[in-house]
Amino acid sequence: MRFIFTTSAIWLLGLVSAFAEEGGHDHLPPHAEDILRVGPFVLTNSMLMIWIVAAAIIFVAQMATKKLELIPSGLQNFVEWMTESLYDFLEGILGPHLVKRTFWFFGSIFILILFTNWFGLIPGVGTVGWERHGDLHDSFRPFLRGGNADLNMTAAMAFTFALLWFYWAITENGLKGFFMHIFAPKGKFSGGMAIVMLIVFGFVGLLEVVSILFRPVALSFRLYGNVFAGENILENMPKVVGEHTWLAWLPPVPFYFLELLVGLIQALVFTLLTSVFLKLICDHGDEHHEEDGHSH
Amino acid sequence: MISMFDILAQVSHAPEASDSGVVSGITQTFHVEWVPFISQVVSFLVVAYLLKKFAFTPIQDMLEQRRSRIIEGEEKLKVIEKQLAESEASTAAAIAKANDEALRLITEAKESAAIFSEQKSQEAIASAQQILAKAEAAAQAERAAIKAELKNEFGRLVAATTSQVTGKVLTAEDQSRINEDALAKVEG
Numbered sequence: 056m057r058f059i060f061t062t063s064a065i066w067l068l069g070l071v072s073a074f075a076e077e078g079g080h081d082h083l084p085p086h087a088e089d090i091l092r093v094g095p096f097v098l099t100n101s102m103l104m105i106w107i108v109a110a111a112i113i114f115v116a117q118m119a120t121k122k123l124e125l126i127p128s129g130l131q132n133f134v135e136w137m138t139e140s141l142y143d144f145l146e147g148i149l150g151p152h153l154v155k156r157t158f159w160f161f162g163s164i165f166i167l168i169l170f171t172n173w174f175g176l177i178p179g180v181g182t183v184g185w186e187r188h189g190d191l192h193d194s195f196r197p198f199l200r201g202g203n204a205d206l207n208m209t210a211a212m213a214f215t216f217a218l219l220w221f222y223w224a225i226t227e228n229g230l231k232g233f234f235m236h237i238f239a240p241k242g243k244f245s246g247g248m249a250i251v252m253l254i255v256f257g258f259v260g261l262l263e264v265v266s267i268l269f270r271p272v273a274l275s276f277r278l279y280g281n282v283f284a285g286e287n288i289l290e291n292m293p294k295v296v297g298e299h300t301w302l303a304w305l306p307p308v309p310f311y312f313l314e315l316l317v318g319l320i321q322a323l324v325f326t327l328l329t330s331v332f333l334k335l336i337c338d339h340g341d342e343h344h345e346e347d348g349h350s351h
Numbered sequence: 352m353i354s355m356f357d358i359l360a361q362v363s364h365a366p367e368a369s370d371s372g373v374v375s376g377i378t379q380t381f382h383v384e385w386v387p388f389i390s391q392v393v394s395f396l397v398v399a400y401l402l403k404k405f406a407f408t409p410i411q412d413m414l415e416q417r418r419s420r421i422i423e424g425e426e427k428l429k430v431i432e433k434q435l436a437e438s439e440a441s442t443a444a445a446i447a448k449a450n451d452e453a454l455r456l457i458t459e460a461k462e463s464a465a466i467f468s469e470q471k472s473q474e475a476i477a478s479a480q481q482i483l484a485k486a487e488a489a490a491q492a493e494r495a496a497i498k499a500e501l502k503n504e505f506g507r508l509v510a511a512t513t514s515q516v517t518g519k520v521l522t523a524e525d526q527s528r529i530n531e532d533a534l535a536k537v538e539g
Contacts, residue, residue, distance in 0.1 A: 087382065109398040119410070
């Protein structure tokens with residue numbers, strides 16, 4: 056019964072999406088569009104989407120923690136399971152010390168990306184909006200847009216992580232330890248070999264610096280590219296059978312399933328990569344802490 | 352028709368220009384500009400803060416509370432198990448002590464009962480011997496009295512018989528001599 060309901064809902068999504076297409080863009084723009092300007096700040100349709108998703112997550116979390124029970128059930132059980140699973144997953148990568156410090160960030164990143172991706176699949180996102188007057192190439196402006204189909208959003212998350220990465224890396228290793236971690240030779244060498252290794256690891260360190268600098272760019276474009284490509288597929292699939300035919304709803308349907316999967320995978324990839332980047336630079340930091348802990 | 356093609360077309364023109372042209376081509380295509388970027392950073396930080404405060408913190412607190420309750424429960428269980436073991440040990444010790452005490456009391460009671468019984472038996476024997484001696488003494492006294500009485504009566508009868516047979520008035524000396532002869536013949 057549940058399977059029939061779910062399948063029907065997905066087919067309905069395709070149908071609604073296909074019919075909504077008529078009133079939407081003539082093509083999906085690669086950038087988010089402004090819907091409000093407040094002083095120097097702009098409110099784009101992707102930003103509005105992020106706020107709606109965040110509000111929904113907060114609402115669910117508040118509902119789940121409203122009446123706490125010793126033996127959880129229903130929503131409380133689901134929310135606890137999700138948070139605990141995510142915490143354990145990140146603890147496996149980062150270790151118990153780092154995960155305590157950084158869970159707020161990685162947890163937020165994963166939950167936000169996941170639900171933003173999935174919310175972007177709801178019919179009406181990108182197709183409900185208003186017509187602007189004037190001689191414009193594309194006069195339609197949607198109220199909502201997939202949150203991660205905006206390079207500014209993915210870049211904001213990636214560059215925020217980059218700054219936090221520096222902060223966490225330096226506070227965990229110390230400034231000297233941070234640079235040693237990047238440039239110092241790994242292992243014990245003596246004599247001429249030490250000089251060779253110093254040069255080799257110095258060069259490797261430079262490559263590492265380039266890699267570090269490019270990480271936020273790669274993170275931004277990877278997430279944006281996957282989500283934007285998915286939205287394009289969903290938007291263009293009805294055109295395979297002709298936009299105005301009665302079967303136009305059919306081609307996007309399999310891709311809704313695909314996008315559900317892509318939404319989860321991309322959230323995982325972003326979270327996994329960022330947490331691994333942090334673990335790599337803080338690896339020695341954790342050992343020092345453990346040693347300190349033992350010595351005390 | 353498809354926007355991705357438009358994007359690729361726009362980006363593919365870029366290599367003809369300089370590096371800065373490539374960057375500006377990308378930023379123009381994707382509208383990566385300072386104002387929307389900063390707005391998104393601020394928006395993301397606010398969202399992350401709100402998620403931390405209103406979503407993760409209460410859930411983590413709840414999980415931590417449960418974890419500490421479980422630890423507390425396990426510790427209590429250990430204490431209860433320890434107390435139970437101690438209680439069982441002290442109960443066993445008390446029972447053993449009570450058993451020893453009971454055995455001691457029984458032994459003492461048996462000993463005192465035996466002593467008492469012996470004492471009472473001795474007392475009863477002594478009392479019985481005393482009664483027997485008294486009875487023997489009384490019997491001897493009575494026999495002696497009866498014997499004396501019989502002697503007197505016998506003497507009187509002998510004297511009376513002798514007096515009547517002889518028709519003579521007997522003197523006290525005669526009577527005494529006749530009585531002694533008669534008694535000597537009877538006892539002899």
